[in-house]
Amino acid sequence: MLSYAIFSGITLGGMYALVAMGLTLQYGVSRIMNLAYGELVIVASFIAFIFMTTLGINPIVGLLIIIPLSFALNWIIYRILLTPLVARAKNRGMLEVDSILATFGLLFIVQGVLLVWFGGNYYSYDFMNGAVNVFGAAIAANRLVALGFAIVIGLGFYLILTKTRIGTALRAVAVDPTSARLVAIDVNFASCFAFALGGAMAAVGGVLVSMFLTFSTSMGVVFTMKALIVVIMGGVGNLLGALIAGLILGVAESLVATYVDPGLTIAVTYVIFLLVLLIKPSGLFGRASS
């Protein structure tokens, strides 16, 4: 029972992390508090649904198309919608407020378009739902795939950010965009790149989650909320932090559901979130703000 609770908690946490990692890049590096984030996750879910049901392309293969597509889409969103805001913002606070308002509008546009195309119904499809035995616990294969992606993306991009030149540039922009300019970093490019990359990660999350969750056009906000908690808990801009925060929440929910009461799973999420904020306001892996 315990091993099952922990392992299913890890797969659940992997899903949380997967959906949150894009937002931590967008918020941490590009400084865009993207309220339409969950909507973009859902868009990817719908594309995966169409691929699977009408075109017969399996969602994992579909990622080869969806990743570049969403990268380009988010690049365009940043260039058209957000660049003017970045240009006129006098400081970080102003950009945050402006980006919240702008992406709030974007949320309704994306949701409206989805509603027109897909209506309000629930959607779901069957893919890789076979059971896999892991340490005596039966777990659906698609959840393991999602967990695998979360770990690879989390660790991989953590290494890219800390070990490579472009990663260092992105981190420099995250810490201080003004000073980053002084060492010949193209801040606009870096921000745009991080935003688009974050959007592509959101799409990966959306595709993988659609394999095992029932989704609808109005579910985006659920993902935005969960991602926001994970991002702030893990430390804004820190992918490894997001991965670990997601896993902590997943395991905690699973343990509470097994040993206390399934009705308290949402409560425990917020209790942990509050504790982290009280003890370490900048998040588990966050730096204290200057």
Added chain:
Amino acid sequence: MQISAKLRIATIAAATTALMSTATLFGANAQETYRIGYAISKTGPGAPGAATSTTPNYEMWVKEINDAGGLKVGGKQIPIEVVEYDDRSSSEEAVRAIERLINQDKVDFILSPWGTGMNLAVAPILDRAGYAHLAGTAVTDKAPQLAKRWKNSYWLLGTGEQYAVEMAEFLKGLKEAGKINDKVAMIAVADGFGIELSKAGRKALEDRDFDLVYDKTYPLGSQDLATIVNEIKSLGADTFVAFSYPPGTLGLTEQSRVLGFNPKIFYAGVGTAFPLYKNRFGDNAQGVVSLGGASEDDPKIADYIARHVAFADREPDRWASIVNWASLQSLQQAIERAGSTDREAINAELAKGGFDTILGTYKPGDQTFWQVGQWQDGKFVGVAPTSMEGAHELVFPKPEWKAAQ
């Protein structure tokens, strides 16, 4: 300066609104159209449910009547005009929209919103303004009292108790025949529907000497219920009952299959009777039990399903949709029988009942539909009350889950 500009805009807005409402007033008086209004969840958590059970029926009903030239009222044919609002799944918004429909749009009739909470929220306003209320998607144990308190309100899906009692009675029969043991594992979504049904279910099952080995709620919106299923699996219950909402219903079914939890009776909540369920699980839906059911052998029902598919490009659900459609048929006949668009006259006709609908001779509020249904060979058929005509034999025990692709 700024204040005066705002003031000017406000004045213009007020003037325009006033003008518009006078215009609609004249429109209503001339009675060239019969104006039907409704506020429904187009966005928010209620949207998928509304899009499954309610909106397509409303739209199809209006289209079919208008295509036929309109409602036949006193020798004239009056087309229907629709005023529709999105309540964004918020009851405050629903109340505002309904008041707007009454006071500003001055519609002739108001169709009900989606969900138990929404219908409870708007019921007193409709009553106060003298509008009938055909609450098509509300399950509440207060239904009989509410129908008494608000004379023109009809609670079409009845009480949670009736479904719970019918289910428990059915299970009792199986237990006495020695087919299932006395252990039942029950979970419910922590929302109006789940709380009411589990409360009634708990009592109904305990009254019939069942032993509830698991009895807990899970949060609304949660789909990750594998840990619950895993725990229940070890408890040795032959019967699993979930008063769940659609995302949870699908999640539970999926996770039960993955974990190989295959009780003899697998009863899941709202969403089981949705076509989505069959599309998602295919052959694995076989034997799953839930609320509702449809007599697809009945030509009227079969015809309704076919028309729904042609209109909305998907099947209706096999519970609320059918009852909703019967209530819309009743409304049309009430208007035509009244021979006028006078609200009082139509309300009086509705109260008389005796309408010819897909549920047979029907009066809104009649509970003459299936309380327990089961997926059998791709159809969600009625199995209880067993006394009803056309009741199917239960497929028992539920077949083994087939492995997924």
